[in-house]
Amino acid sequence: MNETANTQLTEWGNLLPSVAACIEAVERDHFESQLLALLHQAVGIEQCMIFGCSTNGDIDCLLASNHQLPRVADRLARLYVSGLFRQDPNYLQLSQLAVQQEPSSSDALTTMQVEAMSPAYRSHLFAFPDLIDKVSLNIAAKEGAYYLNLYRGPQRGPFTPANLDCLNSIAPLLTSLLRRHYSNAPARPEQLSAREAAALAPLTDRERQLCLYLLRGHTLKTAAAKLDIAFSTTETYRKRAYAKLGIASKAGLVALCKASG
Numbered sequence: 001m002n003e004t005a006n007t008q009l010t011e012w013g014n015l016l017p018s019v020a021a022c023i024e025a026v027e028r029d030h031f032e033s034q035l036l037a038l039l040h041q042a043v044g045i046e047q048c049m050i051f052g053c054s055t056n057g058d059i060d061c062l063l064a065s066n067h068q069l070p071r072v073a074d075r076l077a078r079l080y081v082s083g084l085f086r087q088d089p090n091y092l093q094l095s096q097l098a099v100q101q102e103p104s105s106s107d108a109l110t111t112m113q114v115e116a117m118s119p120a121y122r123s124h125l126f127a128f129p130d131l132i133d134k135v136s137l138n139i140a141a142k143e144g145a146y147y148l149n150l151y152r153g154p155q156r157g158p159f160t161p162a163n164l165d166c167l168n169s170i171a172p173l174l175t176s177l178l179r180r181h182y183s184n185a186p187a188r189p190e191q192l193s194a195r196e197a198a199a200l201a202p203l204t205d206r207e208r209q210l211c212l213y214l215l216r217g218h219t220l221k222t223a224a225a226k227l228d229i230a231f232s233t234t235e236t237y238r239k240r241a242y243a244k245l246g247i248a249s250k251a252g253l254v255a256l257c258k259a260s261g
Helices: 003-026 031-043 070-081 091-098 119-126 161-184 194-200 205-215 220-227 231-245 250-259
Strands: 047-053 059-065 109-111 133-140 144-153
Touching: 003 031, 003 161, 031 047, 031 059, 047 070, 047 091, 047 161, 059 070, 059 250, 070 144, 070 250, 091 133, 091 144, 109 161, 133 161, 144 161, 194 231, 194 250, 205 220, 205 231, 205 250, 220 231, 231 250
Parallel strands: none
Antiparallel strands: 047 059, 047 144, 109 133, 133 144
């Protein structure tokens, strides 16, 4: 066995506990924290964003995380879902994946396409907090698609060839984990925390139920199925709820419920 193979085996051995923790946490509330821990250990990310794309091309933020600047991550997520997503060089492929009848068997990593970004898009989403590199993974699901984005800043520098090799190696695992978690995560709306109750108090019962499903990891599609209502109705409930709460994305909903109380 050559030296490169030995190094790869050693790296995988180091990652196995984090991989196991992620698998164990799927469909549970702490999955996202375990996923972030794995990604930090594997390639040293500085920011992570996960979006859901519906079959009609709408985008919702499922996770916005920047350990150093959490409020900035939420602001970037709001800007993106409010319309900037249409300028994303990866959006066309993502929206095409979202209308597939069956999940794709091979989801490839996409590196940062600076030349394809408009100056406004790059200025809004990369200038602050000074993000210099990005790697994305488009994941087709049964209904819609998921979009994983990993970022690096000047402190760590761009993703190295070794980082990309590692991400390519774990891409099938990430694809499987995200599909399973965001498609199947149980909502348990009856388990309403005190902070959630305070944050969601202005809402009607139906709006509150929808927000709780979103907080527990569901997309609008799966929430509609759980609530046994039309997808268009869930969109209406979400717009009304977000307007009442003064937020623009799921990331804002999560932040609001953490801050209340």
